[in-house]
Amino acid sequence: MISSLYIHIPFCDRICNYCDFCKVLKGTFSEELYIKALIKEIDSLNIKKNSLKTIYIGGGTPTALSDNLFKELLSYLNKRFYHPKEFTVEANPESLTKKKVSLMLRYGVNRVSLGVQSSNDERLRFLGRNHQAKDVIKAVGLLRKNMLLNYNLDFIYGVPGMQKSDVVKDVNFAIMLKPTHLSFYSLQIEDGTVFKNNKIEAESDLKMSETYNLIRGLLSKRGYHRYEVSNFALKGYESIHNLNYWHDGMYYAAGVSASGYMGNIRYTNTRSIYNYCKGINHQIINKIEPKDEEFEFLMLNLRLQKGFKLTDFYSRFNKNFLTSYKDQIAKVKDDVLIDSKSFKIKPNKIYIMDAILLDLLK
Ligand code: SF4
Structure with a gap:
């Protein structure tokens, strides 16, 4: 819900x-x-x-x-x-x-x-x-x-x-x-x-x-x-x-330019206040494909100090993160912390988060 x-x-x-x-x-x-x-x-x-x-x-x-x-x-x-x-x-x-x-x-x-x-x-x-x-x-x-x-x-x-x-x-x-x-x-x-x-x-x-x-x-x-x-x-x-x-959770959004996320759809309302008030709300709708869904999950969760729980990844995508991403993880092993429960970026590596994500998603 x-x-x-x-x-x-x-x-x-x-x-x-x-x-x-x-x-x-x-x-x-x-x-x-x-x-x-x-x-x-x-x-x-x-x-x-x-x-x-x-x-x-x-x-x-x-x-x-x-x-x-x-x-x-x-x-x-x-x-x-x-x-x-x-x-x-x-x-x-x-x-x-x-x-x-x-x-x-x-x-x-x-x-x-x-x-x-x-x-x-x-x-x-x-x-x-x-x-x-x-x-x-x-x-x-x-x-x-x-x-x-x-x-x-x-x-x-x-x-x-x-x-x-x-x-x-x-x-x-x-x-x-x-x-x-x-x-x-x-x-x-x-x-x-x-x-x-x-x-x-x-x-x-x-x-x-x-x-x-x-x-x-x-x-x-x-x-x-x-x-x-x-x-x-x-x-x-x-x-x-x-x-x-x-946590890549869903949310409603309302108002000019507001973006919401429901199911596998992200929508963004019109940026024109004139149109919005006339009831003309041409939304930008982005359907998130499964591969993008994984990317968004990683991109958002890795912003967090705690990273994400491996069980959360499994329940969301029905696959084991450590085995599915084995090769990519090898490339970023010096920048991340992995234990049996979670995966996160090292605190002093946050500034190269974009590069880490690129390596993870190649
Ligand atoms: S102009 Fe932008 S930054 Fe300044 S108060 Fe308005 S929304 Fe905030």
Whole structure:
């Protein structure tokens, strides 16, 4: 049974210089029309009442919605799917208000993911963010005051000019805010972004991997264990919703550009908010062939610190991984850890994961 739902809210108060997500500048399109179309789509998914274990509202910026529409969406979800085990809403520090927090609490949200990105105001300006470090402290204070204590903070590293001391400052800032979960993503320069147009260049892979190892070491000393390439958590606070993705589990998705996975089909909704709201949703449908299914299973599960259980591979594909992949495993034996129960990439080899996967799938 599918027990996770992702919902995309595309509105943002400002467009960040590095962002290639599907987003719309707030005020340029009707939020009312969007929420109406979104609720219609969720209804059409025919999800059994109260059957969801996780809901994740991402974006865009969900907290950029007006209070009324934020309330309309949360109360609808609360009525349909009463208190899922994990109910996350992404928020930006400048739009996480007292009113938004009280609505989250009223309608069963029990986890918040806050886009922090940096502790340095100059770097935040460079990234095109709409907040300063003091807004982050205020937003976290609001969450803590209201006992919404399960929150993730997102950071970006590898910003040009960032020194080792800046990375240490970000990590210390993050820890000072007492999150249960932290995500550190490397800055990627994607097509169509302001950075790409301005010919900003990403840091070298070597520098990125050094920074990554520094972050990993600092966080591990403070009790945040890496359970996925970019994700760290206190014990017991790993994201259930995201773990389902990495375990190659199925999930519903709703909203413009949202991607879902059911049976052997991955679907992606239209990226046009105009068409979406008119009910014209030309989805991209990808049927996953058996060989691709194995590739996706390996690609996703090997992002996890724990890798995958050999019995899980067997029950999914009805074959023994160690014997079926014997020749390929021989090629990557120095980069992986194998025991009688599981298969995983060595922690210090995560940065060459793509090469390991290529060898495994040849
Ligand atoms: S707030 Fe998030 S989704 Fe919106 S533009 Fe910035 S990075 Fe993109």
